Amino acid sequence: MTSTPPATWTLGGITAHRVDEVPLPPETGPWLLPDATPDVVTGTPWLHPDFADAMGTLRLSSHSFAIALGDGRRVLVDTGIGNGKQRANPAWHDLDTDYLDRLARAGFPPGAVDLVILTHLHADHVGWNTRAEGGSWVPTFPNARYLTTRTEWDHWASADMEEPRRQMFRDSVHPVRDAGLLDLVDTSAGPAEVVPGVRLLPAPGHTPGQVAVELRGDDRTALITGDAVHHPVQLARPDIGSCVDIDPALAERTRRALLASVADTDTLLLGSHFAAPTAGRVRTQEGAQPQNSTFRFNSTLAQTY
Numbered sequence: 001m002t003s004t005p006p007a008t009w010t011l012g013g014i015t016a017h018r019v020d021e022v023p024l025p026p027e028t029g030p031w032l033l034p035d036a037t038p039d040v041v042t043g044t045p046w047l048h049p050d051f052a053d054a055m056g057t058l059r060l061s062s063h064s065f066a067i068a069l070g071d072g073r074r075v076l077v078d079t080g081i082g083n084g085k086q087r088a089n090p091a092w093h094d095l096d097t098d099y100l101d102r103l104a105r106a107g108f109p110p111g112a113v114d115l116v117i118l119t120h121l122h123a124d125h126v127g128w129n130t131r132a133e134g135g136s137w138v139p140t141f142p143n144a145r146y147l148t149t150r151t152e153w154d155h156w157a158s159a160d161m162e163e164p165r166r167q168m169f170r171d172s173v174h175p176v177r178d179a180g181l182l183d184l185v186d187t188s189a190g191p192a193e194v195v196p197g198v199r200l201l202p203a204p205g206h207t208p209g210q211v212a213v214e215l216r217g218d219d220r221t222a223l224i225t226g227d228a229v230h231h232p233v234q235l236a237r238p239d240i241g242s243c244v245d246i247d248p249a250l251a252e253r254t255r256r257a258l259l260a261s262v263a264d265t266d267t268l269l270l271g272s273h274f275a276a277p278t279a280g281r282v283r284t285q286e287g288a289q290p291q292n293s294t295f296r297f298n299s300t301l302a303q304t305y
Contacts, residue, residue: 082127
């Protein structure tokens with residue numbers, strides 16, 4: 001068990017911690033982002049060494065963001081893969097990590113979490129919603145409200161899901177609903193503030209109801225990407241999509257709009273799967289055309305502070 005403190009960013013009245021679950025294996029990149037070939041990655045030198053190795057292999061991570069608000073409330077954004085879950089993806093199957101201990105060391109023991117925001121309902125974002133107890137799956141955060149969007153819920157409620165996804169809903173989503181802890185947020189008309197300083201921004205394409213999460217402190221703002229952006233290579237190449245995007249064209253439009261909205265500002269971008277240092281500022285690539293902008297990720301200005 002590691003005693004390394006979590007990466008932390010202060011925004012003025014809001015503090016965000018990255019709570020690590022597990023590094024994702026090297027095979028994840030070629031599967032998830034097949035167009036991010038080694039040539040593309042090595043041709044983007046600023047990705048090395050933090051976000052890719054010298055051979056062009058992407059580095060990705062499973063982690064949550066734990067948010068301490070000025071009024072004392074504790075908010076968790078996404079809950080990772082979870083322990084002991086039966087998953088088709090070998091990298092996610094039957095994990096045994098010390099995630100909950102890391103969360104507690106960051107000041108977020110399960111009973112103290114007030115709000116869990118689920119950017120979307122994929123297995124690697126909902127796993128720690130529940131934990132095993134007495135042969136059943138029970139909510140890990142019994143005093144929290146769990147939020148997802150109504151659009152996201154309605155999509156999966158009517159989808160013809162394959163068995164592995166049905167299993168994920170049975171062990172990690174339905175127990176929260178059945179305990180009466182799930183709330184659905186309407187983002188159909190635009191961003192929704194769920195508590196002061198925390199807004200859900202519609203980010204569809206990867207899934208229909210996905211959101212990014214804006215944290216607006218007294219001093220600065222941060223934006224948690226969800227899976228609108230999986231890896232910093234997508235800043236240099238916003239056209240590179242994920243193999244599991246439900247609507248790839250919409251996902252690209254969302255990604256470009258999201259990046260353009262924070263480019264050349266002081267807003268910190270916090271990547272939901274970005275390897276350490278995870279946070280950075282988005283800068284428009286010199287010479288990029290406005291209608292087809294590309295970006296770079298300046299992580300040197302966004303170390304822990």
